[in-house]
Every structure is written in structure tokens, then in C-alpha cells.
Amino acid sequence: MHKQDHITEEKLDKFAAMPDLLDENERFSIKKHISDCTLCKEYFERISSFYNELERRSGEPATDKDRELAYAVLKNKRSKLLQSGALEEKKFGSLIETYTGIATVSRRTSLPQRIVRFVQTRPVASAAVMFAVIAFFTVPFLYVQKTGDTNPAFARVENYQLRVYNRDAELLWTKTALGIPDLSSAPWKMSREDSRRYLMVEDIDGSGVKEVLLLYPSDERFDNDTLACYNFDGSLRWKGELPEPIVFGEKDQTRFINWDVRDFISLRKNQNHRKQLFVIARSRSYPGILFELDTKNGTILQTYWNTGHINIVMAFDVHSDGNTDIILGGINNPFERAFVAVLDPLNINGYGPTQAEDIPRGIQKAIEMFYILFPKTSISKSLGTVSFNSVGSIFITSGPAISVHIQDIPSSVDGTSAPVIFNFDDTMKIQSVTHAAPFRALHRRLVDEGILDETLDDEYWENLKNSVLYWDGERFVNEPVMNRIYVERFPL
16 A cells, blocks of 8 residues: 555544454554555544544433434435445344434534444444444435534624624634624614624625625724725635724814724625625724725725715615616705715716815815705704704605605614604605604693794694705705716716
């Protein structure tokens, strides 16, 4: 036997589990070979370790259900084994007992607990026993065989450990995830603790294989939040860049900026374009940013600057034209109003609408498809402890295309949440303004207390509807228009 020939895995399995099945010359030859051959030695050590672990954990008796399972698995193999002469009829029951031990453990634990004990207590010359051990490695059965699917399907963080699984819920790999709360990627939910996304399993580059994105919050290791991308096998592909701070007008607050990543989404504008990865982040100092990361290396490709926090990012075909758009929601600080913007994912560079004194230095004006400001209500003006409202949530509906819930009182005197709902069609034309029950109850209370003197009638809601402002590319107007510069440069 030559080193380059290598020993078959089957023979190494026998040598590790049942060396007495081999004659003395074979055993000597194998020992000599594995002392010289690194590959065979590595396999033999791994399989020996496996059998040692089996022996250590053996001892659980089989049940009737275990035997039924073993029989169901092996009965279809019976004819072939009998015809080949590898198994005698009278020994079929012995084989069932052996395989029962295998199936028992596969269902209950991560490793079989009874194979070795059976092998050691039954006649090793039995063909049935031989087949049972080999079957453990070669016969597909319900509980122990891995599918071979290495494509991540979902992931979860538990006790600061990231655990990634395939679609059959088989664990693929794990990583330490310090500082990240327990959560899951499927179905996606922002962490209830701080309303941000930490985890996503998605094919971000359109290769057909999914990647795992994990957000590491700021701590002693990172000055800012860090978004990491892992390949399907758990190897690190990149750690994403964050934009360099810019100066807005005369307010140079760049030294105070510490980016706080809130959410990230993957989208494809249409089938003719590559997949894109977008991230929203904010700073306490007030800039909000949307930026695109290169899915190959994590470098920044585009950046959109908003003078105020961006709370929400969504992907949706606003015009029902087969092209996916980006929807943003948040606050515009200079105008002290909640905003919603619709952007073309291929063209987001620049800064959004702001006051003259807040125009950032050295940055071009962005060309949004839509940028909409929402009015504050009389309740907000009476009770709000801050000067602005904010976008609380955005829903895609079958009637109006988009329903925007405005948090009219970021912090009222008694903590009451009173959202107002603005409904748009697929041209982003405002259709109606409604309210949730808490808004009416709070309004009634304020009227009873003499703080407000008005009625929630049709005129009230019509006035709010007419107070919605649209950016036309140069200024805000109170008619539903698309950004004229976008229409001229990128006609639909």
C-alpha cells in the first residue's frame, strides 16, 4: 500500500470501530500508512474521537417507537441485502436492533448513544452488525443526516451568541455577539429595546447565496456602530464604512457626531439592475443619513443627508411601474415638521430640503422624487413638549397606496400617544386624513378642560390635508407635485 493511494473511509471506519474485523496484516498496514499519511491520519483521528464520544455517552434504552422507525428505514434495504448475501434472514432482527440504537439517539440527541455498546456486545463477525455501522454513515434517514445545504436561511442571537441555520433548521455556524439583545431574523422584528435592526439574513449581492448582516453597537471596541457582513460559511466579508461628518451652514458639530445605525435594507430596483444595500444612521447632533454600501467590500457608494433624524427606511414600488423606490420617514429639524421622502435608489446623493442657514458645505442638492412635510395639530401645539412632530410608522395598504402615521405628540404631559394618519395614493397625492381613537379621546379631554375650543369635524381634517407641503425642487408648495428637477432629469 502506497501513501498516495490513501485508505478508503470505509476501511478506516472499520479500523476505528471494529479493528477485529480486519486481519493482523491489514491492521499493521493501516497503522503504518496513517503514521506516514497526514490526510488518512487526520480522518482516522477524527473518526476515533467520534467513536470515543459515542462510547462516553452510551446507555439509553430504545423504545417501541424507535424500533418501528428503524424497521421503516431498513425494510426497503432488506431485499437487496438478502440477494447480495450480505445478510441472512435470521439476522434481520439483529440489524433492526442495531439500527434502532442509531435512530433512537438521532431523534433525541446530537450523537448516537448506543452504537458502540451494541457493536461491543454482539458478535463482530456478523454481516448485520457490519452493515449497521456503515449504514450510520451512508443510509439517509430522517433524523441525523445533514442535508448538505450550507445556504443560511435564518439566524438568531441568544445569550450574546449569533447562531445561523439553513432552511432545515440545521445549525451552520456561530459567532460571539456581545452587546446584542436576544432576537431573530425571521420573521424580522426590530429589537423592542431600542427600535433598531441588528440582524438580517439576505442575498445582498444577487448571487443566490445568502449573507448574514450583524450590527455591533458602539462599545469599547468601536467608536461608532459597526455593520459586519459574513459570508455563508461564517467568514467575515467586510465591516461597513460610515460617512465622514459634514458641516451644515455655520453649525460645525462634526466633532460631536457619533453615528448610530438604525436600519438596513436590501433591494433591487428592477431585474435590469444589481442588488443594492442601504443603511440609515443618525447622530445626536441631528444629521440623519441614508447611504449605500458596496455589497462586495462595504465601501460607501452614495449618501443622502437630511437635516434631522431618519427613523424609517422602506423599499416599495410607489408608482406600480415595476421599479422599487426607497421611502424614508423622520424629522426635518429646520422646518420643525415630520417628513416622508421617496427616492430613486440609483440616485440618492446629496442633501435634502433645508433652510438657507443650514445648507451643508460642499454637498450638492439631492434630487428626490418626493419630499413631503406634515403639519402639526392643535393638540401638538397645546401639549407637545418639543416643537416638532415625527413619523411613527409607514404602512403599505391596498386602498391608499401608503398610510403614514404621524406621532403628533412626541412627549405629551401624560405620555399619551395620539397618532394622525395621512393616506396617499400611488402618485403620492394626499387622499385623506384620519386619526386613531387616542387622538379623539385626548382632544375631547382638552376641550372639556378649556384648553382647546374647536370641533373635530370635516373642516378640521380638510385643513390638515391642505397643510401638507410638497417639495417641487426649489420650494415647498401645498399642491401634490413630484420634484420637477427629478422629472426633467429622470423622466418616468
